[in-house]
Amino acid sequence: MDKLTVRDADVAGKRVLVRVDFNVPIEDGKVKDDSRIRASIPTIAYLLDQNASVILMSHLGRPNGKIVESARLRPVAERLSALIRRHVPVTGDAIGIGTTDAIARLKPGQLLMLENLRFHAEEEANDPAFAKTLASYGDLYVNDAFGTAHRAHASTVGVPKLLPAYAGLLMELEIRNLSALLESPGRPFAAVIGGAKVSSKLAVLEHLMTTVDTFLVGGGMANTFLVAKGMSVGKSLLEKDRVEDAARILAAAESAGVQFLLPTDVVVAKEVTRGAEHKTVLAHKIPNSWSVVDIGPATRHTFEEALEPARTIFWNGPLGVFEVPTFGDGTRSMARYLARRAETGTTVVAGGGDSVAAIEELGLASKFTHISTGGGASLEFLEGKELPGIAVLLDRPEPAKPAPVAPVAATRKPAAGSKQKTPAVR
Numbered sequence: 365m366d367k368l369t370v371r372d373a374d375v376a377g378k379r380v381l382v383r384v385d386f387n388v389p390i391e392d393g394k395v396k397d398d399s400r401i402r403a404s405i406p407t408i409a410y411l412l413d414q415n416a417s418v419i420l421m422s423h424l425g426r427p428n429g430k431i432v433e434s435a436r437l438r439p440v441a442e443r444l445s446a447l448i449r450r451h452v453p454v455t456g457d458a459i460g461i462g463t464t465d466a467i468a469r470l471k472p473g474q475l476l477m478l479e480n481l482r483f484h485a486e487e488e489a490n491d492p493a494f495a496k497t498l499a500s501y502g503d504l505y506v507n508d509a510f511g512t513a514h515r516a517h518a519s520t521v522g523v524p525k526l527l528p529a530y531a532g533l534l535m536e537l538e539i540r541n542l543s544a545l546l547e548s549p550g551r552p553f554a555a556v557i558g559g560a561k562v563s564s565k566l567a568v569l570e571h572l573m574t575t576v577d578t579f580l581v582g583g584g585m586a587n588t589f590l591v592a593k594g595m596s597v598g599k600s601l602l603e604k605d606r607v608e609d610a611a612r613i614l615a616a617a618e619s620a621g622v623q624f625l626l627p628t629d630v631v632v633a634k635e636v637t638r639g640a641e642h643k644t645v646l647a648h649k650i651p652n653s654w655s656v657v658d659i660g661p662a663t664r665h666t667f668e669e670a671l672e673p674a675r676t677i678f679w680n681g682p683l684g685v686f687e688v689p690t691f692g693d694g695t696r697s698m699a700r701y702l703a704r705r706a707e708t709g710t711t712v713v714a715g716g717g718d719s720v721a722a723i724e725e726l727g728l729a730s731k732f733t734h735i736s737t738g739g740g741a742s743l744e745f746l747e748g749k750e751l752p753g754i755a756v757l758l759d760r761p762e763p764a765k766p767a768p769v770a771p772v773a774a775t776r777k778p779a780a781g782s783k784q785k786t787p788a789v790r
């Protein structure tokens with residue numbers, strides 16, 4: 365990885381400001397899913413172990429610049445306390461006298477959490493004065509919040525411009541696993557893409573087109589591709605204004621020699637609701653007043669067969685309306701199949717809020733090679749975009765090159781006016 369990580373920094377006795385992504389679901393004042401909290405424990409534990417003072421900062425929900433009681437970080441701090449078996453105090457506010465005092469009292473090996481950054485509109489606005497105040501709390505900055513790295517906010521871009529800024533261990537893991545997909549995937553490389561809309565996945569389909577050998581497309585977005593191929597999809601979710609884009613992608617896949625599989629049979633329902641009447645039909649025989657809600661059993665089988673030779677598999681987006689259990693067979697069987705493949709040595713990476721939720725519901729997350737903690741961020745990464753929260757971190761210096769042995773030709777004086785450069789040594 366070309367970014368310096370927390371392991372490259374001298375943190376002993378220093379105050380380290382750590383941006384974490386503790387934006388977790390809270391229900392009845394309790395954390396419902398703590399995977400993002402767990403994912404940052406290696407960085408927190410490392411820093412405490414190195415005798416640093418750790419100041420954690422995160423956002424939670426969308427309080428939009430106002431104090432919202434239900435968006436306080438206390439439940440998060442309580443869960444972190446239980447996980448690392450030590451008290452995690454939370455400041456009353458991210459900034460202010462009380463916070464400055466608490467930080468001044470913080471000793472090496474101790475930790476503290478700032479209250480929800482988004483109680484201040486200045487966070488999302490990347491306000492320079494707010495960033496400066498936050499930066500004054502630390503000697504060093506560490507970003508472990510991969511899930512927020514695609515946002516240019518005060519805590520992700522403003523602060524790291526003011527302090528020596530390093531990647532946390534989770535950030536490092538995310539960058540390493542996702543860039544391996546783009547740069548050096550074991551082949552064949554297959555991508556399973558589902559979810560509601562083609563529009564949100566167009567860029568990733570286009571960028572992955574240059575790397576994958578096979579695309580398997582399901583979910584609501586497959587409907588737009590079926591229409592592009594001349595089929596009709598009844599009452600199903602369809603993006604009419606994206607049919608041309610879908611046709612363009614199909615043509616691009618064909619000219620690039622990329623296999624592109626769509627459902628050949630689908631589950632259709634009278635209504636997209638629990639208990640609605642449903643049946644399996646062929647994809648070219650979708651009845652008028654029905655909606656596609658899942659891939660069918662023949663497609664499940666074809667998809668698995670197509671994945672059999674793959675050495676690398678990436679999955680994003682559920683293959684059906686899995687929130688309704690009867691329409692979740694395609695998504696659940698894909699999750700189980702991929703977990704088995706990961707267990708037998710295939711590199712299997714999953715990213716995306718809903719697809720990851722489906723994997724977690726089945727308790728299969730630990731089987732995967734890597735599950736990205738960033739939904740939107742992992743997609744943008746795989747679209748080939750530079751994420752602002754990563755770009756701003758310190759670059760790893762190029763390894764020192766051996767002193768060049770001057771070739772005879774280089775000792776000759778260049779002719780007057782010529783712009784000859786010393787030959788590069790590789």
Ligand code: ADP
Nearest residue numbers: 559560583584656657681684685716717718719
């Ligand atoms: P992810 O968060 O994994 O990237 P998306 O947000 O793109 O996935 O899409 C998830 C949503 O797609 C789910 O809410 C699911 O119900 C919906 N979906 C999947 N298949 C269909 C379908 N056939 N019709 C309508 N919605 C669908």
Ligand code: MG
Nearest residue numbers: 716717718739
């Ligand atoms: Mg989603």
